[in-house]
Amino acid sequence: MSVHRLSGTDSLFLLGETPTWHQHVAGLTVLDPSERLGFGFETIFELVAARLPLIPKLTWKLKSVPLAIDRPIWVDDPAFDLHHHVHRLAVPAPGGPRETAAAIEPILSRQLDRDRPLWELWYLDGLVNGRVAMVMKMHHSMMDGGAGSVLATLLLDTEPDPPSPVTPSPSEPDAGPDTLRLLTLAATSFAATPLRSARYATRVARRGLELARHLAAGRPRPDLGAMLRAPKTSFNRSIGPRRAVAFSSVGLADMKEVAAHFDVKFNDVALALCAGALRRYLESTDELPARPLTAGVPVSLRAPGDASLDNQLSYLVVPLATDVADSGDRLRAIASQSSAAKSLHRTLREHPVGSIADTAPPFVLGAALRLAYESHVLAYVPGMMNTIVSNVPGPPMELYLGGARLTGIFSASVLLDQIGLNITLFTFGERVDFGLHVDPDLIGDPWMIAEGMWSELTALRRAAGLAEPTPIEDAFGLVSRPHPRPGRVTRPTGPTSTPLPA
Numbered sequence: 001m002s003v004h005r006l007s008g009t010d011s012l013f014l015l016g017e018t019p020t021w022h023q024h025v026a027g028l029t030v031l032d033p034s035e036r037l038g039f040g041f042e043t044i045f046e047l048v049a050a051r052l053p054l055i056p057k058l059t060w061k062l063k064s065v066p067l068a069i070d071r072p073i074w075v076d077d078p079a080f081d082l083h084h085h086v087h088r089l090a091v092p093a094p095g096g097p098r099e100t101a102a103a104i105e106p107i108l109s110r111q112l113d114r115d116r117p118l119w120e121l122w123y124l125d126g127l128v129n130g131r132v133a134m135v136m137k138m139h140h141s142m143m144d145g146g147a148g149s150v151l152a153t154l155l156l157d158t159e160p161d162p163p164s165p166v167t168p169s170p171s172e173p174d175a176g177p178d179t180l181r182l183l184t185l186a187a188t189s190f191a192a193t194p195l196r197s198a199r200y201a202t203r204v205a206r207r208g209l210e211l212a213r214h215l216a217a218g219r220p221r222p223d224l225g226a227m228l229r230a231p232k233t234s235f236n237r238s239i240g241p242r243r244a245v246a247f248s249s250v251g252l253a254d255m256k257e258v259a260a261h262f263d264v265k266f267n268d269v270a271l272a273l274c275a276g277a278l279r280r281y282l283e284s285t286d287e288l289p290a291r292p293l294t295a296g297v298p299v300s301l302r303a304p305g306d307a308s309l310d311n312q313l314s315y316l317v318v319p320l321a322t323d324v325a326d327s328g329d330r331l332r333a334i335a336s337q338s339s340a341a342k343s344l345h346r347t348l349r350e351h352p353v354g355s356i357a358d359t360a361p362p363f364v365l366g367a368a369l370r371l372a373y374e375s376h377v378l379a380y381v382p383g384m385m386n387t388i389v390s391n392v393p394g395p396p397m398e399l400y401l402g403g404a405r406l407t408g409i410f411s412a413s414v415l416l417d418q419i420g421l422n423i424t425l426f427t428f429g430e431r432v433d434f435g436l437h438v439d440p441d442l443i444g445d446p447w448m449i450a451e452g453m454w455s456e457l458t459a460l461r462r463a464a465g466l467a468e469p470t471p472i473e474d475a476f477g478l479v480s481r482p483h484p485r486p487g488r489v490t491r492p493t494g495p496t497s498t499p500l501p502a
Contacts, residue, residue, distance in 0.1 A: 003177060004073055005070075006141060007355070008354065008357030009355045009357065011141065012355065013141040013414075014062075014139075014141050015365050015366045016369050017111065019111075019241055020238075020417075021373065021415075021417055022108075022241070023141065023414055024414070025137070025139075025411070026107070026108055026137040026138070026437075027412065028247070028408075028409070028435070029133060029401065030127070030133045030406070031133060031134065031401055031405065033403075033404035034130055035160070035403070035404075035405070040132075041123045041125070043404075044134060044401070045082070045086050047155070048082065048086055048121060050164075051154060051165065053167040053168050055151065055155075057074070058117055058119060059080045060074040060077065060117055061076075061115070061116055062074065062118070063075045067363065068362040069190045069363060071362055073177075075174060077116065080116075084116055085117065085120055086120075086121045086122075088122070089103060089123070090103075090124075090125060090126045091103045095127040095131075095476075097476055100124065100133060101244065101245045101247070104135050105243060105244050107122055107137060108137070108243035108245065108412060108437070109242050118139035118142055119142065120135075121137070128476050128478065129476060131407065132404070140414055157399070157401070158395065158398070158399060200354065203352070203354065207348060207352075207353055210348070210351050214344060222319075223337060226292050227319065227341075227384060228384060229383075230293065230385055230386045231290075231386070232289075233287055233293070233386060234287060235438070235442040236418050236419065236420065237420065239415050239417055239419075242439060242440055243412070243415070244438050244439075245435065246447040247410035248433075248434050248450040248453050250431070251430060251431065251469060252431055253430060254457060254461065254466075255273075255432060258331075258460045258464055261465075262332065264331060267338070268338050270432075271297070272330060272334050272460065273434075274434075274453070275293070275322050276327055276455070277452025277453050278320065280448070280449075281448050289323075292319040292324075293319075293322045294318065294384065294386055296315045296387070296388045297316040297318055297341075299345065317341060318337050318338050321334050321337070327459040328464070378417045386421075387421045388421075388422045388423070389423045389425075390422075391424075391425050392425070393426075394409070394426055394427050397428075406428070407473060408431070408433050408475025408476075410433050410434070410475075411425075414437075415439060420438055420443060421437075421446075423436055430472065436449060436450050457469050
């Protein structure tokens with residue numbers, strides 16, 4: 001009998017979840033079904049049903065270990081019913097980007113039911129220009145961004161009429177070990193806790209020594225002061241349960257041309273667009289700090305060809321040079337800090353310590369996290385990150401779902417306490433889609449930040465002597481480029497008493 005025990009990293013996303021610290025991720029996929037007669041909710045439902053055998057993890061649910069002395073395991077849900085997971089929602093007229101974003105806010109503001117497999121799919125109709133959309137929502141304990149790309153390859157196609165995929169034969173549901181067997185396995189693991197703790201402490205000490213050697217060796221040195229003490233902004237406060245999204249798109253080739261001109265990496269340009277957009281937003285709220293904002297940048301630890309659906313990531317911390325006024329100088333500063341952070345990360349990666357959740361029993365970590373949540377201790381601890389910026393690369397070609405062409409993919413990743421903004425960019429075909437996930441009680445107008453991506457790309461191309469950004473297809477079939485609104489933004493005053501929509 002197989003035992004699919006959660007990894008330490010996966011289990012941390014469960015242990016760290018509270019009524020306000022949601023630990024699910026989501027993605028809004030906009031589709032143009034104009035060339036697919038009869039496309040609708042039933043099309044999506046039947047496609048998911050047909051491909052479920054390719055993604056058995058979507059039929060797994062959690063089984064906890066008594067007394068939380070070991071990490072939970074995944075088991076087949078014997079009562080799995082696709083109707084509990086695939087739903088339909090109408091977007092109010094006129095069905096543009098803002099109406100769509102408002103319609104999915106209640107979906108993102110609710111936690112997933114842990115008594116069932118931890119995912120939902122929502123089909124959205126009523127969008128402008130005959131477009132439809134799909135929201136895929138999954139608990140972060142199931143997968144990271146790299147695994148999400150693997151999942152996308154199983155649901156999406158690179159042609160409108162692909163051959164039917166070969167699916168494995170259905171197997172008998174595996175309920176996992178019974179309670180006695182689970183306790184036996186957990187007790188064995190628990191007994192090894194002192195040994196694991198000693199090994200963990202040894203690895204931490206060795207990594208600390210290597211870190212000191214790296215910093216003393218004259219290698220590229222990151223700004224440790226900026227990395228260890230990020231300035232506070234209005235979106236770096238305790239988060240509430242509500243969630244909102246905003247999104248925008250730019251051309252992939254335009255960003256690559258900027259990267260080539262300045263001789264920097266594509267990801268440096270992505271960070272520069274976010275930095276410029278955030279600088280404009282903070283200037284509009286009269287709260288631009290003198291010290292630079294910092295971004296946590298997830299780095300995949302996934303080996304080439306690894307198609308497993310789990311979390312394999314770590315983080316770089318990169319100063320965003322928001323204290324630099326000139327766009328070109330800001331990009332150069334980001335590239336320098338990013339290079340130094342990568343050099344440091346390579347040194348640390350050579351001496352991995354593993355996840356603390358692979359060492360300490362869940363009941364210990366759970367108690368510590370609950371204490372941190374209830375005491376609001378993170379509000380008094382200097383933070384390392386103001387925001388998180390993820391770059392998820394997709395395939396360089398058009399994508400289809402049930403024969404309908406994808407016109408945009410906008411991700412919404414988790415918010416952490418004291419970090420009320422998460423930015424994810426997804427590249428596919430000739431476009432780069434920026435998805436912003438925010439606490440609306442901390443960021444009053446996320447659209448200003450989203451639209452600022454285009455403004456910063458324009459500024460960078462002008463600084464490089466390049467032509468204006470190339471108009472690209474809007475996901476909703478509207479204007480070819482965003483037009484940032486002039487004026488100032490009213491800074492949110494903090495959480496409100498607005499109830500969650502039903």
